[in-house]
Amino acid sequence: MKKYLSQSHSCTIFTLLITTLLFSCDTLRKTPERNTASRGAASRSAVARGRTTPARRPVTKAPARKPAPSRSASTTYNRPAGTANIPQVVQIARTYTGTPYRSGGNDKSGIDCSGLICQVYSEIGVKVPRISWQQSEFGQEVAKVEDIQPGDWLFFVPEAGKEGYVSHAGIVTDVRGRDEIIFIHASTSRGVREDNLFSTYFKGRFVKAMRPF
Structure with missing residues (x-):
């Protein structure tokens, strides 16, 4: 009977240990991936910013010249x-x-x-x-x-x-x-x-x- 309880107790402890290890491994495995992805995105964003030419201010066009006076404008002369x-x-x-x-x-x-x-x-x-x-x-x-x-x-x-x-x-x-x-x-x-x-x-x-x- 004691032997059976001892084995049962051992199994329970072993199960808890396995569960803890699996959880720990999952935590350790997932956390670095999330951090790496975050750093990668930040890095790509910085590169993108570095490669992007700063936006130039719109060039103001020179004012359109007034149209040359037509021949009819000679009526202003006498x-x-x-x-x-x-x-x-x-x-x-x-x-x-x-x-x-x-x-x-x-x-x-x-x-x-x-x-x-x-x-x-x-x-x-x-x-x-x-x-x-x-x-x-x-x-x-x-x-x-x-x-x-x-x-x-x-x-x-x-x-x-x-x-x-x-x-x-x-x-x-x-x-x-x-x-x-x-x-x-x-x-x-x-x-x-x-x-x-x-x-x-x-x-x-x-x-x-x-x-x-």
């Missing part, structure tokens, strides 16, 4: 009333003779070529474009050189014999013959002066003539 004002235009233009050249200038302390045209007409109460390329589209084009008259505007490009943008302008003051058309302009080197369209320098750079009246 044309000289016929040829009656031409002698006055020529007379006023010649009062600027000797004025030094100044880019963007508008008076007798300094003036540029398109400024001379604009200012002369302003003094007779006529508003015309200020920029030379706009002036080159104002009025009616003179089809033939032989039809050029006093008061017409002449336009030139920078290089002789080559196409290019309008870079210079002047007002015709006198037509003395087929090869002597005199115009007044603001020379970059010599200020406001009169020259012949048929001179070697200007003949090769001339591109068009416009009649603003």
Whole structure:
């Protein structure tokens, strides 16, 4: 009987020991896996953060430019009333003779070529474009050189014999013959002066003539 109880007691103890060991093993086995997974996730998150380029602030786009004025906008200007004002235009233009050249200038302390045209007409109460390329589209084009008259505007490009943008302008003051058309302009080197369209320098750079009246 004692032997049986002893064996029964031993079995109970052995069962408890096995159960405890199994529980302990399960605890020891599961805990490291959970910690390892947690550390792995944290590590992957750190790598991801390290590889991710910081978000840039949105680039602000430059303000859209205002659309260029349409040809209808030329109605803000007014044309000289016929040829009656031409002698006055020529007379006023010649009062600027000797004025030094100044880019963007508008008076007798300094003036540029398109400024001379604009200012002369302003003094007779006529508003015309200020920029030379706009002036080159104002009025009616003179089809033939032989039809050029006093008061017409002449336009030139920078290089002789080559196409290019309008870079210079002047007002015709006198037509003395087929090869002597005199115009007044603001020379970059010599200020406001009169020259012949048929001179070697200007003949090769001339591109068009416009009649603003």
